[in-house]
Amino acid sequence: MAEGGIGVAITNSLALxxxxxxxxxxxxxxVGLSHSALRTLVVEEGGAGLLFTEMLAARKLPQESDQTSPYLIRGKEERPLFYQLFLTEKEDIAPAVDRLHQLHAQGIDLNLGCPAPQLRRHGAGVFLTGDPQRVRILIQTLRAATNLPVSAKIRLGECLDEGRLLAFCRMLEGEGVDLLTVHGRLDKEKFCRRPRWDWIGMVKGAVTIPVLANGGIFSVEDARQCLQVSGADGLMLGRGAACRPWLCAEIARRVYGQQIAPTGRTAQEVFNRFATLLEERFPLERRLGRLKQFSHYFAQNFQFGHILATSVQNSLTMDEAKRQAEEFFLHSTV
Incomplete structure (x- = not known):
């Protein structure tokens, strides 16, 4: 245990x-961010104990190539890595799990929290949680197909209904989910809405499996406050880690007391390393779009970051985007 400066005992590790x-x-x-380049960048900066893929369609997964698919390309340093599935039919589970065993996955995550409109027509992601019995069957089938750790990521529900939320989480635990991540917003709430970390705390008190708190963590102070309010066993960082790939390392040092040596990279060097990883690992046509998406978040570190984001967004090639970024960094301040 560690104290983290907040007067609350903090768990330093989880066993699954x-x-x-x-x-x-x-x-x-x-989506579009948690690929091999960002995962590796975060690992190199230090502090991340667990990685997740972008969400993968279980039905398509058996046909995807880990040599060319941007969703499956993976570096050897990306461990432990959980592959996140969105699915609706139990018949898709066994072939998908077999493929994940071939890919040497360290765990499998079920997406029950994504509110993306394109998942609505499939009844997947957060839209699946409206049918708890169907979710139960999917978890049972997934649990029976693998001995790997199984996790699930959820939101708080359509509305604030404590009884329904806690019953759903207890069901997930009872059917064999080993780790639960709770995003502290309702299904339709936007990121501008402050997450309800106290409701994550309700879930933590209702289950015995580890709970990760997700939502609104952009600084070390956010991490401390979230852990204090939620009592969660750990944290999941999303947009905060895309903005600041070194944030996991900062939290690991200052909250968890980890001895992690800083890489010493400047912001420009971090950006350049990300671009290099894209060029090393992804086919030509898969690079620029991912650099643009990353730049949208990374630009928030700078006083005039919108200039970086816009110049990269308007670039037609990787070389042009890198030139525009280099010009920006010559005159920028963090």
Whole structure:
């Protein structure tokens, strides 16, 4: 245990079916962001104890190539890595799990929290939680298909209904989910709405499996406050880690007491390293869009960051985007 400066005992590690997560800091599954380049960058900066892929369609997964698919490309340093699935049919589970075993996954995560409109027509993501019995069957089938740790990521529900939320979480635990991540917003709430960390605390008090708190963590102080309010066993960082790939390392040092040497990279060097990783690992047509998406968040570190974001967004090639970024960094201040 550590104190983290907040007067609350903090868990330094989690054990899931023999897998140790230390420190209990996770990089969230984010569409277009949680790919190999960002995962590796965060690992290099230090502090992340667990990584997640972008959400993967279980039905398509068996046909995806880990050599060319941007969703499956992975560096050897990206461990432990949980592959996140969105699914609606139990028949898709066994072939998908077989493929994940081939890919040497360290765990499997079920997406029950994404509110993206494109998932509505499939009844997947957060839209699946309206049918708890169907979710129960999917978890049972997934649990029976693998001995790997199984996790699930949820939101608080359509409305604030404590009884329904806690019953749903207890059901997940009862059917064999090993780790639960709770995003502290309702299903339709936007990111501008401050997350309800106290409701994550209700979930933590209702289950015995580890709970990760997600939502609104952009600084070390946010991390401390979230842990204090929620009592969660760990944290999952999303947009905060895309903005500041070194944030996990800062939290690991200052909250969890981890001895992690800073890389000493400047912001420009971090940006350049991300671009290099894209060029090393992704096909040409898969690079620029991901650099643009990353730049949208990374630019928030700078006083006039909108200039960086706009110049990269308007670039037609990777070389042009890198030139525009270099010009920006010559005159920027963090």
């Amino acid at each position: 079916r023999g897998l140790t997560i230390a420190p209990p800091l996770a990089l969230a599954p984010m």
